[in-house]
Amino acid sequence: AQSVSQHNHHVILSEAASLELGCNYSYGGTVNLFWYVQYPGQHLQLLLKYFSGDPLVKGIKGFEAEFIKSKFSFNLRKPSVQWSDTAEYFCAVNAQSWGKLQFGAGTQVVVTP
Amino acid sequence: EAGVTQSPTHLIKTRGQQATLRCSPISGHTSVYWYQQALGLGLQFLLWYDEGEERNRGNFPPRFSGRQFPNYSSELNVNALELEDSALYLCASRPVGTATNEKLFFGSGTQLSVL
Numbered sequence: 001a002q003s004v005s006q007h008n009h010h011v012i013l014s015e016a017a018s019l020e021l022g023c024n025y026s027y028g029g030t031v032n033l034f035w036y037v038q039y040p041g042q043h044l045q046l047l048l049k050y051f052s053g054d055p056l057v058k059g060i061k062g063f064e065a066e067f068i069k070s071k072f073s074f075n076l077r078k079p080s081v082q083w084s085d086t087a088e089y090f091c092a093v094n095a096q097s098w099g100k101l102q103f104g105a106g107t108q109v110v111v112t113p
Numbered sequence: 114e115a116g117v118t119q120s121p122t123h124l125i126k127t128r129g130q131q132a133t134l135r136c137s138p139i140s141g142h143t144s145v146y147w148y149q150q151a152l153g154l155g156l157q158f159l160l161w162y163d164e165g166e167e168r169n170r171g172n173f174p175p176r177f178s179g180r181q182f183p184n185y186s187s188e189l190n191v192n193a194l195e196l197e198d199s200a201l202y203l204c205a206s207r208p209v210g211t212a213t214n215e216k217l218f219f220g221s222g223t224q225l226s227v228l
Contacts, residue, residue, distance in 0.1 A: 103157075
C-alpha cells in the first residue's frame with residue numbers, strides 16, 4: 001500500500017534557524033511529489049512540487065526540496081526561517097495509477113521570535 | 114477569480130444524523146476531491162469526482178458518499194454520523210484533465226462536529 005511518512009509532528013525553532021522536514025514514501029514507481037503549507041487561518045496552498053528533471057526544486061518563500069530517489073525521500077528545507085513560516089507543512093505524493101494525492105500526517109512548525 | 118468555496122463553514126450534528134457538505138470548485142475546474150483532516154492524522158483521501166463521475170474512493174465506509182453536479186459542484190454526504198467523524202472536511206479542485214503533476218486548489222473546509 002502507498003504511504004507517506006513525515007518524521008516530525010512538531011518542530012519548534014527560533015527565527016534565523018535552519019529548517020529541514022523529512023518526508024519518505026513507499027512506492028517503487030514514478031511519482032509526483034509536493035509540499036503544501038497551511039498557515040494559521042488560511043487554505044492549504046502549494047509550496048513546491050517535483051515531477052521530473054532537476055531533483056532540487058525551489059518553491060515560494062525561500063523553500064526548497066530535494067528528491068532522492070534511492071531513499072524514497074523528498075525533504076523540505078529553508079536555510080533561515082522567519083516567524084511568518086509558522087504553519088503546518090504537508091508532504092504529498094501521487095502517481096498516475098493512484099487517482100488521488102496521498103498526504104503525510106503533517107508537521108506543525110512553530111517559529112519563535 | 115473566486116477560489117474553491119465550501120459550505121457551511123461549521124456544522125454541528127448529533128450521532129446518527131446525516132450531514133451534507135457542499136463544494137464549489139474554481140470556474141473551469143472539473144475535478145473535485147474530498148479529504149478528511151482529523152487531528153493528528155493529516156489529510157485522508159475520501160473521494161474524487163471528475164466530469165460528474167466518481168473516479169476513486171478512499172478507505173472509508175459506504176456511509177460516506179457524494180456526487181458531482183453538471184456544473185461541477187459537489188456534495189459530500191455522511192450518513193449515520195459517529196463521534197469519530199468529527200473533523201475538518203476539505204474540498205479541492207483541479208483544472209480540466211487528469212494530469213497528476215498539477216496542483217490542487219483547496220477550500221477552507223467545513224468543520225463537522227458530532228456530539
